Amino acid sequence: MRNIYYQLSDPKEWYELLAQKLPSVIQENQITLDPKMGDGQSTYLKVQEGLWAQQMDFKLNEDLELHRIPHQKNELFLVDFYLSNSQIQHKSKEHNFTLGFDNMNVLLTSATTKSQTIVKAHESVRIFNLLFTHTWLDENVLVDESGMCNFFECNSPIYISENLDYRFSDLIKSIDLRHSDRLTSISVILQILDYLFVKLKRRRLNTPPKANIHHKDLEQLMKVRESIDANPITEVSLERLSEQAGMSLTKFKRLFKEVFGTSPYQYHLQNKMAKAMEILTKGTYTVSETGFILGYANLSQFSKAFKNHFGILPSQVEP
The missing domain is CATH 1.10.10.60 (Homeodomain-like)
Structure with missing residues (x-):
């Protein structure tokens, strides 16, 4: 099993780290696996200042274990959409989940979250994710949503799970960062974010957190x-x-x-x-x-x- 230790960062820095740890090639906003490591690639799009979208499609030749090292502050937030039936083991201090299309499949985590993710070899994996900074969140979401401010302003680890319902699925199916034109991609990405924050607002995130579930x-x-x-x-x-x-x-x-x-x-x-x-x-x-x-x-x-x-x-x- 290959291990990678990292902190949440923007896609450019993430690709540079991957290229050091895995046999792969970086070309502008895309990284492609070397055939010795597996098959597949990852592509990202910078949507706005402080907001990125990323699309990953790959199959590894050996198990991969990702260890996220927490930041001291919640400067970045990541939303992962797990789109394949392949199961991915995700563990943190607060939660242990099997991720995949038939399980928990939308996760929002913050930069202070420490986690361990295991990706099995010879399994086709497809992931779409969105990454945004705290500044982008302040300027584009929290400015109109005071009810969520207290929740996102803290520096405690944030870990929220959602389900890939019809609306999420329909929007993500309509986008392909490798082939869709930029305007179409940006339009869909903003719709995904709008729907995500509507769902989060309904959760009343400013209420005290409940005890962990057995x-x-x-x-x-x-x-x-x-x-x-x-x-x-x-x-x-x-x-x-x-x-x-x-x-x-x-x-x-x-x-x-x-x-x-x-x-x-x-x-x-x-x-x-x-x-x-x-x-x-x-x-x-x-x-x-x-x-x-x-x-x-x-x-x-x-x-x-x-x-x-x-x-x-x-x-x-x-x-």
Whole structure:
């Protein structure tokens, strides 16, 4: 296993470090693995001063262990979107997660976070991430969001997990830093950030942090989430889900929202709306038929729920 020790830095510095530690070649804003080390490359785009986007697609010939050394201050923040089914082990003092498309797959961490990430050999890995400075955050986000200021102004390690829902997935699918034109890429990146901070704002980050979740409770919540994901059309019963998790109803609702950033009902509704969008874009069923499939008694209820979620009416979706 190969080990790399590093601190969170901008992509240019990160590529220079990688080139020293791994057989690879840097060409402007791209680094390509030497065939001896594996196959793949990483590309970054400087969007604005203090804001970068990066896209990584690779398969290694040997295991790689990344050890992040914490900064003293939260000068940088990183948002990772794990897009492949390959599993990546991510460990920190506060959290141990298996990352990948079927697990936790969106992580926001800060420069003071210490972590260990294990990437297995011979696994195809795809990661899209966004990196921004504290200055960029102040000038572009916190200036209008005083409720989140206290949370991001601290120098304690920040570690927030999210799920790759339909909106995130749809936006990221529409961007390829190697082939998309710059204007299109920047537009999509800003939409991703806007959606991310809308979701974070809903979490009320200025409230005191809760106690760490026991790993067995987390495993049960993951199983419940898989059950909800597998049945996006079936109505959810909170009592049944809490029994499946082996928790009281109160504990289940509290931990579910803490882990996934939303209530079980809202999570199920997001899945239902994603399924609605999937059906409508295929063009097989009419709007009325789609609403009926999803269990809505009338068209107006379905149209209202759809517009609240996507900002457009279902009739405006083009196959």
